[in-house]
């Protein structure tokens with residue numbers, strides 16, 4: 135469930151400080167330490183899953199709950215109508231640097247497409 139050496143698991147256990155945006159029994163959201171937009175929040179499951187590539191069908195509800203929580207956060211923070219971006223980087227070629235699955239919520243600037 136929890137990896138002793140994983141940086142995001144350490145944030146879940148409050149061993150590393152983070153600015154928490156949302157927390158319930160299965161999800162934690164915190165502000166990214168190196169924000170790439172005026173709003174940059176990272177959503178993670180409390181269950182240690184390495185990446186999207188490691189998910190299985192029983193994780194579907196948890197993954198869906200994270201996406202719904204992201205859209206609720208966008209509404210609460212007031213940029214739902216302006217738009218925002220949800221990003222999941224998977225594996226080395228996907229640009230993943232922390233190997234605990236997470237979804238970035240980026241908002242409050244006009245984002246470019248395609249990404250680099």
Ligand code: 5GP
Pocket residue numbers: 141150152153164165166167168169176222223229230231232233
């Ligand atoms: P990835 O590149 O794996 O998709 O995203 C990892 C994200 O985690 C990066 O945007 C990085 O800035 C963020 N991050 C890494 N370490 C920490 C930390 O200790 N605290 C916080 N708040 N964010 C972190």
Ligand code: ZN
Pocket residue numbers: 136137140141142143144181182183233234
């Ligand atoms: Zn972890």
